[in-house]
Amino acid sequence: MLLDHLRSFGTARVAMGIEVVGLDGRSDDVQVTLRDVETGETRIVHARYLIAADGARSTIRDALGIAMRGPGRLSQAIGTEFRAPLWDLLGGRRYCIYAVTHPDAAGVFVPAGRGDRWVYGVEHDLAQEPAPRLTKEQSARLIRLGIGLTDLEPRVDRIGTFTFAAQLADRWREGAAFLVGDAAHQITPRGGTGMNTAIQSAYDLGWKLAWVLRGWAGPQLLDTYEAERRPVAAHNVARSADPHGGARLAAHELPADLGGRIPHVWLPSRANAVSTLDLLGPGLTLFTTDPSASWQRAASSIPGPPLVVRNLDAITARGMGIPHGGALLARPDGAPAGWWPSRTEPDAALRHAIRALPTPSEAVDRSAEGASAR
Ligand SMILES: Cc1cc2nc3c(=O)[nH]c(=O)nc-3n(C[C@H](O)[C@H](O)[C@H](O)COP(=O)(O)OP(=O)(O)OC[C@H]3O[C@@H](n4cnc5c(N)ncnc54)[C@H](O)[C@@H]3O)c2cc1C
Structure with a gap:
């Protein structure tokens, strides 16, 4: 959907299978080296501004020499992708996350696509114990225990691990290059605010860049990007580092999440709901x-x-x-x-x-x- 929307402007070019491998940044022009992953061919593009939305292991952030601060290995989650007919068991109780508190199989079951595709996630506190390496059989046994069906035969497709980090980049801008999303702020999955924070930061930078490029505001507006977004990201990073951060009261967290935005009120007498x-x-x-x-x-x-x-x-x-x-x-x-x-x-x-x-x-x-x- 987002790609279609982007292409609908007619002015954006989307290149797939291309990676950034080098960067030479000045304040008025950024020179980026791109490599075609399939052919290995490289080319250079010049840009007025560069947005590094390249995730937690950001190549661009490294090239700019910007360090991350904060704990990088808080805990580890083991995620097992599997297929099993669980919807019949759940009936009308349809949610996007099912938490299981069984002492030997505590974790979450998350629907992961159409049909009977699921992910089972178990968190391990790395300060207490290293995460075990599970075989497919061991995973299937835990899934059976967590679900409570002794005769369930889950088909385990993949077992992966993910390390929890709660970190902020030292600075989010270097000349004409800006860091957004996980490249700027890495948030553990607790509380589920990583992508929310990433989208909000991208939106903030997006409208400000648009104003500057259209001549509606001076370039000083871009300095407000980090000034406005960093306190929110710092709050969400700290919340996600707290083992109980995901259970905080929504009413306490709204100031960080919606941050003084104008209220949503439905307009009256409209055929379609308009806020x-x-x-x-x-x-x-x-x-x-x-x-x-x-x-x-x-x-x-x-x-x-x-x-x-x-x-x-x-x-x-x-x-x-x-x-x-x-x-x-x-x-x-x-x-x-x-x-x-x-x-x-x-x-x-x-x-x-x-x-x-x-x-x-x-x-x-x-x-x-x-x-x-x-
Ligand atoms: C298990 C788990 C559960 C989560 N649950 C939630 C949740 O419930 N709610 C929530 O809000 N967030 C959640 N998150 C966090 C969320 O996934 C991230 O915060 C979000 O994906 C960050 O988006 P991003 O665009 O900054 O980075 P990414 O999604 O990591 O995207 C970066 C992109 O850049 C590309 N890239 C990397 N390097 C290069 C390069 N050199 N050249 C070109 N491209 C490159 C990558 O291929 C990737 O497509 C969860 C994360 C995990 C791991």
Whole structure:
């Protein structure tokens, strides 16, 4: 789905079976050596910016000489891929993870694809004991014990191990190269936030790069990527290192996960469900209930990034914490960039909020940029 979406822009080229084998980075141009895995042929590409999304063992991070900090071998999980007809046993109790607490077979069963394909994961605390090497027969015996069916005959396809690491890269940027995802922050599977954090970091860097490349913001905006995302990653890394981190109360973790994003509120009287989050655009979005259209008039006359005004009904606005006649300005990621009560002077308020964003030295012509953004 993501590949189709990327290709739909028509401007992105996707190359498969290609690996990065070398890097020469300067602040205004990155030179990357690519190798075709099949033919061994190499070629060099130049890029204005480089995003290293190459995972925990990032080649690019190593080439940039950026170290990881934190425990690299907390514990080890043994994952057994197997096939067995478990859905009949589970009936209507369909979940994405089944935890088993049997003292001799504690672990998790995770559905892994269509049909009867499953993964059975068992964690071993490396401080206490080395992880054993299991044969297929030993794995099948543990699976039987965990499931509670003595006559089950699971077909074990593969047994693999995975080491838990909870680490942060020393820095996430070197000139024009940025680290994202596991390359920047390695999070153990406890609590299941590794990919969530990776996607959020990629989204943060993505809209900021887009703003800079479109001339909507100055390059200083890119410095806010690590400043804003590092505390969240550090929190999730630390939580995942805690053996009980996956069981923390959701209410305590929401500030890290959603981090002050504007509230999700369903809009009324729409055939298809539309959330306030769906109203965010690639530029700034101003939510208001102002019947006099004074925010609308101010928004269309102020220089800066594209700004779309969304007029809300009183109840939706109430759900978002916007007082009658007031307004809320949000970034593409839903982080508020301004919040105002009624009887605010819109022109001065918006100018102040937009000036607080790292903007390019020359004001942007919103009418032209806004049209392309929409
Ligand atoms: C057992 C397990 C369970 C997990 N469960 C969860 C969960 O429930 N929820 C959650 O949010 N996260 C979970 N995670 C974490 C999640 O899988 C990772 O955080 C996520 O995959 C990181 O994405 P990424 O794109 O940064 O890196 P990766 O997914 O590792 O992708 C990196 C890509 O870069 C490619 N690559 C590497 N080197 C090069 C090179 N030199 N040139 C070109 N390409 C290269 C790789 O082939 C790979 O395709 C789990 C992880 C594990 C191991």
